[in-house]
Amino acid sequence: MEAFTRRYPKQFMSAVGAVAKGLEPLITDNELSSTYLALKVAYNLVKINTTNPADHAVVIQGVIKAVANDAITGLALEALSEFISISATQKLINNLMVQNLIDSVSLKATQAALILAIVSYKDQSHSSLRAQFVQMVNEKNAKY
Numbered sequence: 001m002e003a004f005t006r007r008y009p010k011q012f013m014s015a016v017g018a019v020a021k022g023l024e025p026l027i028t029d030n031e032l033s034s035t036y037l038a039l040k041v042a043y044n045l046v047k048i049n050t051t052n053p054a055d056h057a058v059v060i061q062g063v064i065k066a067v068a069n070d071a072i073t074g075l076a077l078e079a080l081s082e083f084i085s086i087s088a089t090q091k092l093i094n095n096l097m098v099q100n101l102i103d104s105v106s107l108k109a110t111q112a113a114l115i116l117a118i119v120s121y122k123d124q125s126h127s128s129l130r131a132q133f134v135q136m137v138n139e140k141n142a143k144y
Helices: 002-007 009-026 032-048 054-069 074-089 095-104 110-122 124-143
Strands: none
Touching (some): 095 110
16 A cells, blocks of 8 residues: 555545545554554655645544554654654644643653654644643653
8 A cells, every 4th residue: 555655646636535544543552564554655645635634634643642652663653753744744733633742741651742843843833832842841850
């Protein structure tokens, strides 16, 4: 699927939403190889079509759930970073999604912080939430 979406983007233009919905269950910390491939396909889908952000929301929400326990590593983490980077650049990540990332950051879930850093760097419209995140981190650091 990754090769097809990369090589034949025009054929997938109208199916972005349906393909994205099929990817969401594959984004998990249990099977990193399927997560890696699903995120590569999701990256290609963003490159194909960004006119309907809702098409990509299901994958972004899946990523937010997956980073909550910090188990994604290696190539899957690299693919996750690339997907979030292009999604933020295309302004597919809304304030609610950023708030969900902020809520999932903890001392055990540092990947959520990584994703938040990428989003805030690529899409400056989330500056108020970025300030809230920095305040939360400072408060947590003060406790320890």
